[in-house]
Amino acid sequence: RADVLTIGEAMVTVRCAGPLRLGGDSRVSTAGAEANVAIALSRLGHTARWTGALGNDEPGELVLRTLRAEGVLTDHVVRRADAPTGLLLRDVAAGGRARVHYYRRDSAASTLSWNEVRPAVEAGQAGLHLTGITPALGPAPLEAVVAAARRAHRSGAWVSLDVNHRSLLWSREEAARALRPLLPYVTVLIASDDELDLVADGDGERDGVAALLDAGVEEVVVKRGAAGASYHDARTSFDVPARRVPVVDVVGAGDAFTAGYLSGRLDGLDAYGRLERATLLGAASVACAGDWEGLPTRAELPALALPDGETLR
Numbered sequence: 001r002a003d004v005l006t007i008g009e010a011m012v013t014v015r016c017a018g019p020l021r022l023g024g025d026s027r028v029s030t031a032g033a034e035a036n037v038a039i040a041l042s043r044l045g046h047t048a049r050w051t052g053a054l055g056n057d058e059p060g061e062l063v064l065r066t067l068r069a070e071g072v073l074t075d076h077v078v079r080r081a082d083a084p085t086g087l088l089l090r091d092v093a094a095g096g097r098a099r100v101h102y103y104r105r106d107s108a109a110s111t112l113s114w115n116e117v118r119p120a121v122e123a124g125q126a127g128l129h130l131t132g133i134t135p136a137l138g139p140a141p142l143e144a145v146v147a148a149a150r151r152a153h154r155s156g157a158w159v160s161l162d163v164n165h166r167s168l169l170w171s172r173e174e175a176a177r178a179l180r181p182l183l184p185y186v187t188v189l190i191a192s193d194d195e196l197d198l199v200a201d202g203d204g205e206r207d208g209v210a211a212l213l214d215a216g217v218e219e220v221v222v223k224r225g226a227a228g229a230s231y232h233d234a235r236t237s238f239d240v241p242a243r244r245v246p247v248v249d250v251v252g253a254g255d256a257f258t259a260g261y262l263s264g265r266l267d268g269l270d271a272y273g274r275l276e277r278a279t280l281l282g283a284a285s286v287a288c289a290g291d292w293e294g295l296p297t298r299a300e301l302p303a304l305a306l307p308d309g310e311t312l313r
C-alpha cells in the first residue's frame with residue numbers, strides 16, 4: 001500500500017539554453033506533473049507509486065530509471081511496443097521567455113486505459129493524486145482518471161486534483177467539461193487563480209471557492225506564483241506569501257508546491273503547516289534548474305525553513 005498513487009504521462013525533456021532553431025548544447029531529463037509530485041513525495045520519505053504507460057524505448061527506460069532511483073514505486077507501469085514515450089522540448093524564445101514544444105500525440109500515454117491503471121489503484125493508497133493534464137491526452141486516459149478517482153474515493157482514500165490547465169492540449173471549455181465530473185470524488189482541489197473558473201461557476205475567486213466547497217471539496221488551495229497562495233475550507237481562509245528566492249527556473253514550482261501540501265497532509269499538519277511546507281517546496285523548485293532535481297529530502301527540509309539569506313554552516 002502506498003501513501004500516494006499518481007497516474008499520468010511521464011516524458012523525456014530536452015532543454016536548450018537558447019532558441020531551439022539555433023541548435024547547440026542541450027540537457028536530457030524527465031518531466032511529467034504527476035511524476036514530479038511522486039519524486040517530491042518520495043524524497044520526503046513518503047511511499048509514492050507512479051503509474052502510466054511508456055514506450056518500450058530508450059526514453060521510457062530513462063523515465064523508469066529516474067523514478068526508481070528516486071524510490072518511486074513503478075510496479076504497475078505499462079510498456080508499449082507500438083507507441084513511443086512522449087517528448088517535451090524546452091527552449092528559450094526571443095525575449096528570454098521559456099517555451100515548450102510537445103511531442104505527445106499518439107504517445108504510449110495517450111491511450112492509457114482504466115483496465116491498465118486498475119491494478120495500481122487496487123494495490124491501495126491513502127491518497128490518489130491526479131492532474132488536469134492526463135485527462136487531456138485522450139478519451140481513454142480521461143475515462144481512466146475518472147474511474148480511478150471513483151474507485152479510490154469509494155475505498156476511503158482522499159483524492160487530490162491539480163487543475164493544471166494546459167492550453168496546448170485542449171481548450172478551457174473542453175477542460176471544464178472533462179474535469180467537473182471528477183469533483184464529487186475530490187477532497188483537495190489545487191488550482192492557479194486563473195483556473196478556478198474551469199471547475200466552478202461564479203463570479204470571481206470567492207464565489208468559485210464557495211461553489212467548490214458546496215460541491216463537497218474539503219480543501220481548496222489557490223496558487224499565485226511569486227504572489228504566494230491561499231487556503232480555504234469550510235471553517236477558515238488565509239493567504240500565505242511566497243518565499244523570496246532567486247528565480248532560476250519556474251517550471252515545476254506548482255508540482256513541488258502540491259507535493260509539499262500533500263506531504264503535510266500525510267504528516268497530519270494543520271492547514272498552516274501544510275501551506276508552509278507547500279511554499280517551501282515551491283520556492284526550492286524555483287531556485288534550482290529542472291522540474292524536480294532541486295527538491296529537498298526530508299533531512300533537508302528544516303534548512304529550507306531558515307530565514308531568507310542565512311548560510312548553512
Ligand code: ATP
Nearest residue numbers: 223224225226228229242252253254257279282283
Ligand atoms: P507550474 O505549472 O509552472 O509548475 P503553477 O502555475 O502551477 O506552476 P505557481 O503558482 O507558479 O504554480 O507556483 C506555485 C507556488 O510555488 C506558489 O504558490 C509559490 O508558493 C511558489 N512559487 C512560485 N513562483 C515563485 C517565485 N518566483 N518565488 C518564490 N516562490 C514561488
